[in-house]
Structure formats: C-alpha cells, structure tokens
Amino acid sequence: MKFSDTFEVRFAEMVTHYPTKRSALVPTLLYAQDEVGCLSDEVIAELAQRLELTELEVRNVISYYSMLTTKPRGKYNVQVCTNISCLVRGGEEILHHCQKKLGIGHKGTTPDGIFSLEEVECIGGCSWAPAAQVNYDYHENLTAEKMDKVLEEYRRKEMQ
C-alpha cells in the first residue's frame, strides 16, 4: 500500500512522539483517509500492521470517531451544523436547502461523486452561526444564497 511522501514523513515523525506506537493511530487514520478517500480494507490492514495492532482493534477505533469512515464519500463533504447555536439561526434551513439542492439526504453522496452531505454536531462556529464545513474549510454566517455560492464554487473547482 502506497501513501504520499508527506504522509510517510509525518507518520515516521509521529510514531516517535509517544511511548507506544498505537498512540499515533487516530490522527494517522484521519490523514490516511484524507489521502485515500476512505479507510479501505487495504488501509486498515496496512496501518494495523505498522502500529502492531490487529485489524479488529483498528476497526474498533474507527467506529468510534464520527469523522472516520470505511465508505467512500464525495470529493467535497458538506457538513452542516444544526446544533443549538446554529439551530436558532437557521441551521436546519441550511441543511434542508442543501438536501434539495444536491438531491441527497444525511450521509448521501451525489451520483457524480462530487458532493456528500452530512448533518453534524457543533463544529466550533457557534458565534458565526449558522456554520458549515466543506471538508476542512469553514463557511459561516450562512444564508441559503451564500450556501449556493459556496456549492457553486466547489463545483466549479471540480470542473476545471
């Protein structure tokens, strides 16, 4: 299994930060997922072997963390917060707007594989609510129109 050089450099450094190898597991899984698209059987086998764990132990950890996934998502994962600060400022409306616009529901992926949609818990954008993240980018003080522009922007990026 081949990862990028950046991944390898980070991995090699990371495992030296802890007295036990498995401590590097959670951040490493996320970086691997960002590269491969999801935590495939292959990725799991590889990381289990490197960190001297069983595949079951790795899967056990993956199932705990909401950002980790064994199934591929769209290239741009649209994560709309509907938690309390966002709720009272229209977070649900933003979510419903995205559902209609993209034609998919919670944890769905568009047929072209460009977008996924997820309703998420608080992402730390409360004072700038309603807030959403597309992959790791924050988009805040959202309105339906602003959300359209955001989605357009990513779609355009994809077309280029």
Added chain:
Amino acid sequence: MAYLVSHPDEVKIVSRRFGQGAANLDRYLELDGYKAVQKALAMEPDAIINEVKNSGLRGRGGAGFSAGMKWSFVPKQSAKPKYVLCNGDESEPGTCKDRLIFEHDPHSVIEGVTIAALAVGAQTGYIYIRGEYRYLSVIMQKALRDAYARGFLGKNIFGSGRNLDIYWHGGAGAYEVGEESALMESLEGKRGIPRIRPPFPAVVGLWGGPTVINNAETLASVPHIILGGAEWFARLGPPKNGGTRLFCLSGNLNMPGVYELPMGYNLKKMVYDVGGGIPNGRRLKAVVPGGSSTPCLTADEIDVNMDFDSVAKAGSMLGSGGVVVIDDAQCIVKFALRTMKFYQHESCGWCIPCREGTDWLKKTLLRFHAGGGLKKDIDNMQYLAENMLGRTFCPLGDAAAMPMIAFVKKFRKEFEDHLEGRPCPYEKEGAVEQLPVFAH
C-alpha cells in the same frame, strides 16, 4: 478564519494578541512572548504552583476546578514519566473560543504548557486539537517547529539545562473525548471510553504516569499570571474567580462573537449591551449560560453575575463560556430535542443510564415535538432525567440530564402546548417534516 469583535467593556488578556499576527514567532516575541517562561524558569516549582493557586484561575473547560490546586496534586516523585495534556477538543455546543486562541495565539498555549510542565516536573506535553480544527493543527504544528528551532523546546530549553518536548495530537470527531479520562484514552490510540476515578489523572494518567490536564484557555492564561502577578489576576474578578473569560456569545443576538470580559460580568448586560440585544424586534426567551450542558435561565433569571459561584447559586453553571441566547420565536421543545439528539449521538455507550436515557429522551422528544405527545411524557422525561443524575460513569450523563430537567421545569407550558396532536405552535411552515436520522 473566524471574525473578531470588540466592546469597550472587554479586558483583553488572553485575547490581547488576537488579530496581531502573533502566530508568527517573531511577532509573538515582540508582544512579550516567552517572557513568562523565562521568568518561570527562575522560579521554584512550588512558587509557580502557589502563584497560579493565588491567582484564582479556575478551569475554563467546564468544571471550574482551581488550576493551581490540580497541579499541586501531582506527586513530586514519580517512577513513571509525568505529562501535561492540553485539552483542545472544544466540542461543547455553543463554545468556539479555544479555536480563536489556537488561530491567533498558538504560542501562548505552548508557553502555558511549558510553565505547567516546569511546575509539576514533566518533560513531555501534548496539545490535543479536535479533528475538525485541521487548519488550527497546521498552525500549531508550525508554532511548535518554530519554538524548537529557537531552542524554546527540546533539550536544554532557554539554556536552562531542562528538557521539554511538546507534541501536537489530533482527534477525529468525538465530543466525549473532551472528557479528561476519555481524552487520555484517545491519545493512547483507543476508543474514547472514560476511565474510572480515583485514581485521578494527576496521579495515574497517560500511560500510567501523573498527568495534568487543562483546557487551552486555562493554559493560555498562565503566562499572563506569571508576568502580571497572581494578585493582579485575582483582582480582575470576584473572590475565588480570578481573571477574565472568553465568552462565546451566540444565538439570537445582534452582535454575536467571542468577547473577553472580566469574571463576574453581568449576564443581562452581556446580552443587551455587549451582544447588542435581540434582533428583529423579538424578545428574549431563555439563555443557556455555559454551553449545552448547562441548565437554561429564563428571561427573568438573567440578572446574574457570570462567575462560577454566582451562576451556580442561580441554579446553573458557568461551564465552558458558551452563552446561547434564545428568542421568543424558538420552540423550547425543539431546542431540547436538538440538545438530547446531541447527547444521544455522543454518548459513548459504556453505561446504561446514559446510553439508554439519552436515547429515550431523544425519541420521546421527537415524537412529542411532532405532535404525538402524551401528558405523562412530560413528567416521564423529567423523572427519567432526574434518575440519570449522578448515576453515570462520567459526567456526560449529568450533562444531558441537567438541561433536560431545566427545560421541563421552566417551560412546562410550552410542552403542554404541544399536546394532543396539535402541531408545534412555533413551527413556521406547519407540521414538522421529520427526516430520518441514522445514528452513525
């Protein structure tokens, strides 16, 4: 990038370097950076601990425990290595302040971890940042590299003969790992299931070694205490509540934002003056004063000073500093439903009162809000929540139960308004469309 705001009543200490490019090490040094560490290096460990104790600094993560006291629990001698762990998991709904610290002043956190390490005799520190904050972990990793390059970290820091390594660590989406013992599990590469206490982390923590765990804002306050003195810091707030707090004002306000105000600042003023009041000619219904885990206060109850003890006296908690303002267009049942949905999703499932209790509350509220409520549901929800209190393995169970009890007790009328198939009186477009939500 999060927007910055300001208000004349602010006392900028932790936020002093916000917006000034202090993520850059040279700029940080121009702004008195790393002076506190150098001062601390010349102090006895006990003197540092006493200074922090006397400053009245209490944990900004939620529980408000005295930071100096916590440090003093770490045994002087230990066969196993000692650790300092900075909690930057920031996931309490309504809370978005650690994000600003990491973004604008990452070195202040490094400095705080360093001083804590000097005080307790640790040679290793970790800064745990939630997975969603990827851009902040990039900033933090650079800050750490820069500090190493100057000899502020690593072997023989500042030529003092002492060694200190500080590493960054990342999460991957889980509120529960913000709980200190689950945080350690997560850092050890496991599921975030809490540990039984005692032993407390200060005695048996990471890999069995004594571990100090503090919130990022707590640690970022420490350098200022060392430089400005305990007395100065203590006097910024009422007795036993030293310093300032980054209050995250959110919800139905004209000017939401993160404001640094002295401890004990009046909540009413915070809502109507600092936060600019309620928009659209609406009126205030309730305020959640310290993140989603804290019992709400009604509009009549907000004349309260925002320090740990005063808010406790008012029947709630200062919590994490997340002040969520709710106007009279909002439905409390819906708000309660969203809150319980959160705790149900985040419950780690280890103990039954929390795992089943949050699930029952969520399901009952879902049905209730959609118009299928029964009168006895109201008492049942309160009874259920009251029976969760104090019966769970970690405080997440309480964190779910406490706000639930307050919603029912303080807004019973609103629950009753939903009864007998009537659609929610607050729903703008009539009956609610309840889309299925799949857990995980």
